[in-house]
């Protein structure tokens with residue numbers, strides 16, 4: 001059986017070689033944007049290291065007890081250390097507790113493995129604590145970190161890991177994969193591939209949540225309406241948002257992040273760049289807006305939306321943030 005993963009051929013070849021006894025290192029760092037398949041790759045590597053019935057060197061069977069337990073994330077020698085629910089950061093106590101386990105002998109595997117997804121969320125204290133495990137790893141220890149980018153981590157950590165950098169697939173490749181391998185209808189596959197910019201994990205999770213695609217459409221419809229509304233209607237929109245369910249920080253962040261993808265698309269069309277649109281379903285409106293607004297103003301919109309997201313993150317009042325943003329939107333035409 002092949003690793004059965006879309007793309008990432010170089011990384012897979014690399015890890016297959018490292019899954020052979022004697023070739024395995026103590027620490028790996030898999031980087032790439034969220035939803036690109038970092039964790040899937042890490043788990044495949046764990047299977048290749050532990051499969052009881054490998055069909056070939058560096059491969060795994062996918063059906064033995066070890067393979068199944070790793071898939072279900074309940075393999076006794078694999079600890080997956082995540083940020084605690086409700087918390088933003090990975091804490092130093094979690095790292096210390098993990099280190100005590102890491103020092104024990106494995107139950108059945110050649111390794112005591114720890115996977116830490118999203119290590120960019122570790123506090124400085126947690127990062128420094130982890131350094132110890134990287135500088136003097138217990139003999140059977142194997143650490144796999146994932147992160148958005150190498151630059152998000154202390155260089156002293158990254159430099160002690162084998163670093164594998166993952167990129168999204170092309171939109172066309174993902175679209176074909178979703179149709180051929182996942183049986184998703186062609187139209188939907190096209191939309192998911194564009195919306196996620198070729199990130200397979202995100203596409204599959206969007207496919208499972210119809211509400212999310214609807215929310216995306218609603219957000220873009222709202223923006224279209226606002227661009228054609230004068231001040232009074234815009235303020236009414238903010239008012240309505242405040243009373244409705246859409247008033248939480250997360251929901252407003254979603255709204256603004258979605259609008260940002262629209263402005264990026266508008267910029268792509270305005271500049272005639274050969275880059276696939278994110279909102280392929282709204283291509284007509286994207287083209288129309290690109291014709292009506294000069295580049296300078298589109299750039300300002302991009303900046304304003306990015307700044308609004310930063311402000312939300314910095315705990316500014318969500319209502320003020322969205323109100324400010326809406327008032328700076330250009331007025332296209334009033335029907």
Ligand SMILES: [Zn+2]
Nearest residue numbers: 051061064067
């Ligand atoms: Zn197996």
